[in-house]
Amino acid sequence: MTFIAKPKVAHPSLPKNALGFTRRDYEGALSTLCAGCGHDSITAAIVEASWGLGIEPQNMVKLSGIGCSSKTTAYFVSGGHGFNSVHGRMPSIAMGANAANRALSYIGVSGDGDTLSIGLGQFCHAIRRNLNMLYIIENNGVYGLTKGQFSASADLGTKAKKGETNFQPPIDAVLLALTLGASFVARSFSGDKEQLVPLIQAGLKHQGFALIDVLSPCVTFNDHEGSTKSYAYTREHYEPAVHADFVPPEREISVDYQAGETVPVVMHDGSRILLRKLDAAYDSTNRSTAAAHIQERMKAGEYLTGLLFIEESQRDFHDINGTPDAPLNSLPFETLSPGSQGLEKVLSRYR
Amino acid sequence: MSPVTPTRVNDFTIKIGTVNGTGSASANTLLMKSLFRSGIPVMGKNYFPSNIQGLPTWYEIRVTRDGHVARSGAVDIMVAMNAETYARDVKEVTPGGYLVYDSTWPRPALLKREDITVVGVPLARLCNENFNGVRTRILMKNICYTGVLAALLDLDVARIRELLAETYAKKPQLVDSNMKAIQLGYDYTRANFTCPLPLHVEKMDSTGGHIMIDGNTAAALGCLFAGATVAAWYPITPSTSLMDAFKMFGDRMRVDATGRKNFAFIQAEDELAAIGMVIGAMWNGARAFTATSGPGISLMNEFLGLAYYAEIPAVVFDIQRVGPSTGMPTRTQQCDLMECAYASHGDTRHVCLYPANPEECFYMAVQAFDLAERLQTPVMVLSDLDIGMNDWMCPDLKWDDSYRPDRGKVLSKEEILKLEKFYRFIDKDGDGITARTLPGVHPRAAYFARGSGHSQYGAYTEDSAEYQQVLDRLLKKWATARKLMPRAVIDATAGASCGIVSLGSCDGAIREALEVLRARDMGVDYMRVRAFPFGEEVEKFLAAHEVLFVVEQNRDAQLRALLTLETAVDKAKLRSLLHYSGLPISSSFIVEGVLAELQPLPEIEAQGAARG
Numbered sequence: 001m002t003f004i005a006k007p008k009v010a011h012p013s014l015p016k017n018a019l020g021f022t023r024r025d026y027e028g029a030l031s032t033l034c035a036g037c038g039h040d041s042i043t044a045a046i047v048e049a050s051w052g053l054g055i056e057p058q059n060m061v062k063l064s065g066i067g068c069s070s071k072t073t074a075y076f077v078s079g080g081h082g083f084n085s086v087h088g089r090m091p092s093i094a095m096g097a098n099a100a101n102r103a104l105s106y107i108g109v110s111g112d113g114d115t116l117s118i119g120l121g122q123f124c125h126a127i128r129r130n131l132n133m134l135y136i137i138e139n140n141g142v143y144g145l146t147k148g149q150f151s152a153s154a155d156l157g158t159k160a161k162k163g164e165t166n167f168q169p170p171i172d173a174v175l176l177a178l179t180l181g182a183s184f185v186a187r188s189f190s191g192d193k194e195q196l197v198p199l200i201q202a203g204l205k206h207q208g209f210a211l212i213d214v215l216s217p218c219v220t221f222n223d224h225e226g227s228t229k230s231y232a233y234t235r236e237h238y239e240p241a242v243h244a245d246f247v248p249p250e251r252e253i254s255v256d257y258q259a260g261e262t263v264p265v266v267m268h269d270g271s272r273i274l275l276r277k278l279d280a281a282y283d284s285t286n287r288s289t290a291a292a293h294i295q296e297r298m299k300a301g302e303y304l305t306g307l308l309f310i311e312e313s314q315r316d317f318h319d320i321n322g323t324p325d326a327p328l329n330s331l332p333f334e335t336l337s338p339g340s341q342g343l344e345k346v347l348s349r350y351r
Numbered sequence: 352m353s354p355v356t357p358t359r360v361n362d363f364t365i366k367i368g369t370v371n372g373t374g375s376a377s378a379n380t381l382l383m384k385s386l387f388r389s390g391i392p393v394m395g396k397n398y399f400p401s402n403i404q405g406l407p408t409w410y411e412i413r414v415t416r417d418g419h420v421a422r423s424g425a426v427d428i429m430v431a432m433n434a435e436t437y438a439r440d441v442k443e444v445t446p447g448g449y450l451v452y453d454s455t456w457p458r459p460a461l462l463k464r465e466d467i468t469v470v471g472v473p474l475a476r477l478c479n480e481n482f483n484g485v486r487t488r489i490l491m492k493n494i495c496y497t498g499v500l501a502a503l504l505d506l507d508v509a510r511i512r513e514l515l516a517e518t519y520a521k522k523p524q525l526v527d528s529n530m531k532a533i534q535l536g537y538d539y540t541r542a543n544f545t546c547p548l549p550l551h552v553e554k555m556d557s558t559g560g561h562i563m564i565d566g567n568t569a570a571a572l573g574c575l576f577a578g579a580t581v582a583a584w585y586p587i588t589p590s591t592s593l594m595d596a597f598k599m600f601g602d603r604m605r606v607d608a609t610g611r612k613n614f615a616f617i618q619a620e621d622e623l624a625a626i627g628m629v630i631g632a633m634w635n636g637a638r639a640f641t642a643t644s645g646p647g648i649s650l651m652n653e654f655l656g657l658a659y660y661a662e663i664p665a666v667v668f669d670i671q672r673v674g675p676s677t678g679m680p681t682r683t684q685q686c687d688l689m690e691c692a693y694a695s696h697g698d699t700r701h702v703c704l705y706p707a708n709p710e711e712c713f714y715m716a717v718q719a720f721d722l723a724e725r726l727q728t729p730v731m732v733l734s735d736l737d738i739g740m741n742d743w744m745c746p747d748l749k750w751d752d753s754y755r756p757d758r759g760k761v762l763s764k765e766e767i768l769k770l771e772k773f774y775r776f777i778d779k780d781g782d783g784i785t786a787r788t789l790p791g792v793h794p795r796a797a798y799f800a801r802g803s804g805h806s807q808y809g810a811y812t813e814d815s816a817e818y819q820q821v822l823d824r825l826l827k828k829w830a831t832a833r834k835l836m837p838r839a840v841i842d843a844t845a846g847a848s849c850g851i852v853s854l855g856s857c858d859g860a861i862r863e864a865l866e867v868l869r870a871r872d873m874g875v876d877y878m879r880v881r882a883f884p885f886g887e888e889v890e891k892f893l894a895a896h897e898v899l900f901v902v903e904q905n906r907d908a909q910l911r912a913l914l915t916l917e918t919a920v921d922k923a924k925l926r927s928l929l930h931y932s933g934l935p936i937s938s939s940f941i942v943e944g945v946l947a948e949l950q951p952l953p954e955i956e957a958q959g960a961a962r963g
Contacts (some may be wrong), residue, residue, distance in 0.1 A: 057797075058794040058797060076810075079795075081789075081790035081800070082798075084798070084803065085627070085630075085657060089624070091627075092624040092627025094631060096387075096630060096632035096634075097631040100615075101636065101790065101791060104791045121620055125620040129617075132409070147424070170406075323611060327615065329636035337575070337576045338604045340750040343576065345748075346505050346563050350562035350563055
C-alpha cells in the first residue's frame with residue numbers, strides 16, 4: 001500500500017456538481033489492490049455517489065479497520081480525514097468521532113473478516129445504538145492479506161483456492177442486522193454500479209446506521225470454481241429484489257416514477273429514495289417478511305439485492321442521548337465548565 | 352475482669368463487621384459524618400465483598416485528632432455484628448480495646464479474651480420488641496449500634512438527628528424511626544455501662560475548609576470542570592462510581608436551556624470499545640475519557656498502542672484493584688504500574704499520573720486532559736480502590752476561573768490556509784510534538800490516521816529510515832513530556848541518608864510513619880513520585896540517598912522495577928516494602944518495615960503494633 005497521489009489535472013469540460021467540484025475532487029490515492037479487485041469498483045461507486053451528493057470533501061470522515069477492504073478509505077475523497085484503526089474496532093472509533101461531531105458524514109469501510117469475526121461485537125452494538133454512519137462491508141468470503149483462509153461469511157460447501165471445503169455455516173451480515181433492529185439494510189454487488197451508487201447515496205443520507213453488504217469477489221483467492229463468491233457465481237445467482245433510486249431534495253421527483261410501481265421513502269433532509277419493486281412479493285418496510293424472503297431465496301442459492309429494509313423513524317444515538325444540534329466539539333469552554341461558583345455549590349454536598 | 356484503658360480522646364479506631372445488604376452503609380456514613388461535623392478529623396475505609404447481599408463486610412473508622420489519613424493498623428473498638436466472622440473479629444481487637452456485640456444470643460465460648468472489654472447489647476431483642484417487619488428489624492439493628500457507639504464515645508445525638516433530617520428530607524417518617532433505634536441503643540448502653548469509655552470524642556474545630564469526598568467523585572468533577580464532553584465506559588468495580596458521578600453532575604450542570612445535554616454518555620459493549628470511543632472522540636476534537644480497572648486496561652492494550660503511535664490524545668482512569676486476573680475486585684492494590692507504563696506491543700511508553708488522594712484526583716483529572724492534548728498521547732490516571740471508593744477528608748477543592756484548556760497544537764482554519772500543504776508528523780518546533788488538524792475544517796488539512804508504519808508526511812511506509820525517523824521523534828516527545836509532568840513531592844527536611852520512595856495512596860501512611868520515625872530521632876526523607884516519565888528531581892533524590900525504601904502496594908515491586916528501568920539509580924540501594932493484602936497500607940506496616948532494616952531485632956518487638 002504505497003501512497004501515490006494522483007495528479008489533479010482537471011479538464012475544463014469535466015462535469016461539476018452543485019459545489020463546483022468534479023469527480024476528481026472525490027478521488028484519493030491510487031489503489032494498490034490486485035487488478036480486478038471488486039473493492040476498487042466499490043471505491044469508484046463511493047466517488048461517484050459522493051460527487052453526486054455534493055458533500056463537501058472535508059465533511060466526509062472515512063473510517064476503517066484492518067484488511068484489504070480497510071485500505072480503500074485512502075482511495076477516495078482525499079479531502080476528508082481518514083482513520084485506519086485496529087482490526088475489527090472501527091465502529092467504536094466511529095462512535096466516538098460521531099459523538100464528538102455529529103455534523104459530519106461518517107463512512108466506514110470494512111471486510112467480512114473485520115466485521116463478522118474479530119469485529120462482530122462492535123458491529124452489533126453500533127447497530128443497536130443506531131450510530132449515524134454508512135457501514136459498507138466489502139464481502140469476499142475470504143482473508144486476502146493472509147492469503148486465502150475462509151472468513152465467517154464463507155458459504156457452506158464453498159471451496160478454498162487450495163481445495164478445502166468450508167463446513168461451518170456462514171454469518172450473514174444482512175440477516176444479522178435485520179435481527180438486531182438495523183434501520184437501513186442493503187445488499188449489492190461490486191459489479192453493479194447502477195444499483196450501488198444510489199444505495200450509497202441513500203445510506204449517507206439515512207439518519208442512523210446504514211448497512212450495505214457488498215459482494216465483492218477476491219480475484220486472487222476466491223474467484224475459482226467451487227467458490228460461491230466468485231464473479232461467475234455471483235453474477236449467476238444475483239437477484240435484485242428492489243431497485244433504489246436516490247433523489248436529492250432539490251430535484252422534482254414526479255417525473256422519475258410512475259405511481260403504483262414505485263414507493264418513495266422520504267429521508268430526514270427531504271430527499272427521497274424511490275424503491276421500485278422487481279419482485280412483487282418483496283416489502284422493504286416490513287422487517288419480518290423481508291428477513292423471511294431473504295432466507296427463502298438464500299435456500300435457493302440466490303443473493304437478494306437492493307435496499308432490503310428501511311425504517312426512517314428510528315431514533316439515532318444523538319437523539320437518544322439528547323445532545324444538542326451543535327457538535328459537542330464546538331461548544332465553548334465557558335458553557336462546559338461550571339466555574340468556581342458551580343464548584344462551591346457542589347462542595348456543599350460533601351461537608 | 353476488664354483491663355484498664357488509659358483515656359484517649361479523638362484518637363482511636365473503630366471497626367464494624369456486618370453483613371452486606373443490611374443497611375450498615377447508612378449507619379457507617381452517619382457515624383463518619385457526625386464526627387466530621389463535630390470538627391473531628393476522621394478516616395473511613397470500607398472493606399466490602401464482590402457481592403450484592405449476604406457476605407461479610409467491614410467498615411473502619413479512624414478518629415484522628417492529628418488528621419492522619421491512613422489506617423493505623425490497630426482496632427480499638429470492634430463492633431461485631433456478623434456471626435459468621437465473629438471469631439476472627441474478636442481476635443483482631445488490639446489489647447486494651449473493646450468489643451461491642453449483639454448479646455441477644457450470648458456467645459461465652461468466643462469471649463475468652465481477658466485483655467479486652469466486652470460490651471454486650473441485645474440489639475436484635477431491642478429492635479424486635481420495638482419494630483415490625485423482618486426487613487425493618489434488620490435495618491434498625493444496624494442503626495441501633497450507632498446509638499450504642501454514641502453513648503460509649505459521647506457522640507452528639509442532636510448532630511445525628513440533624514444529619515438524618517438532611518438525608519431523609521423527603522421522608523420525615525424515616526427520621527423518627529431511625530432516631531428511635533438510635534435512642535434504644537443509646538439508653539440501654541447508658542443504663543448498663545459506664546459511659547463514656549476512656550476512648551471517646553470531644554468536639555474540635557479541625558474540619559473547617561474541608562470536605563469528605565471519594566476519589567472517583569472528585570475525578571468525575573475534574574472531568575466535568577475540564578470540559579470533557581464524551582464519556583465512554585464499560586462497568587467495572589471499582590471504577591463505576593466515577594462514571595456514575597460524571598453522569599449525575601452532567602445531568603445537573605451540563606443541560607442547556609432547551610434540555611439538551613452538553614455531553615455524550617456511552618455505555619460501551621466492552622473496554623475495547625470504550626477506549627476506541629475515547630480515541631475517536633479526541634481525534635475529532637472533543638475532550639473524552641474512560642474509567643476502568645486493571646482487567647479493562649488489559650483489554651485496552653491494543654488501542655493504547657494505536658493512540659501512542661498515531662498520536663491521538665486519550666484520558667484513562669485506572670482505579671486499581673487486586674489482581675492478577677479477576678483477583679479481588681473489591682480490594683485495593685497498586686498493581687497496574689507496569690501494565691499502564693508499557694501498555695501494548697512494540698516500543699510504547701505512556702504518560703501516567705499517580706494521585707494520592709481525592710483532592711489530587713480532581714486536579715490531576717484536569718491536568719490529564721491538558722497533558723493528553725498537549726502531548727497528543729494517552730494519559731493514564733492511576734488511582735486505586737482505596738482512593739476511589741473511600742471517603743477522604745480533603746481541603747476544599749478550588750477552581751481557578753481563569754483556567755482555559757490547553758488544546759495543544761491543533762491548527763485552526765486560518766492557520767491551515769496559510770500552509771502550502773499540511774503534513775501531520777513534521778516536527779517544526781523541535782519538541783517532538785507535531786501539529787494536528789481536525790476533521791471538517793478544511794480539505795487541505797485532511798490526513799490519514801493510522802497504526803501502520805508511516806513517514807513524517809503521514810503516508811504509509813515500509814521504508815526503514817522513514818519509519819525510524821518517526822519512532823525517534825516520539826522519543827523526543829517523551830523527553831518533552833518529562834518536563835511537563837507534575838513534580839515529585841519531596842520532604843527532605845531531615846536531610847538524611849535514608850529515604851522512602853513511594854506513590855499514590857501510600858502517602859498518608861508514610862507521612863504518619865515519618866512522624867513516628869522522626870520522633871525516634873530517625874532521619875528519613877520522603878519522595879512521592881506523581882507521574883511517569885520521572886523528572887530530574889526524581890533522579891536527584893535517588894542519587895542523594897544511600898538507602899531507599901520503595902513502599903508500594905503490590906507483590907512484585909513494580910515501582911522499584913520502573914525506577915530501575917527508567918532512572919540511573921543503583922539497584923542495590925533500593926529496599927522494597929511491599930503491602931499487597933488488598934487492605935490499604937497502614938502506618939505501622941511502614942514503621943515496622945523501616946525499623947526491621949535499620950534497627951536490631953528487640954526494638955521491633957517493642958513496637959507491638961498490630962501489623963495490618
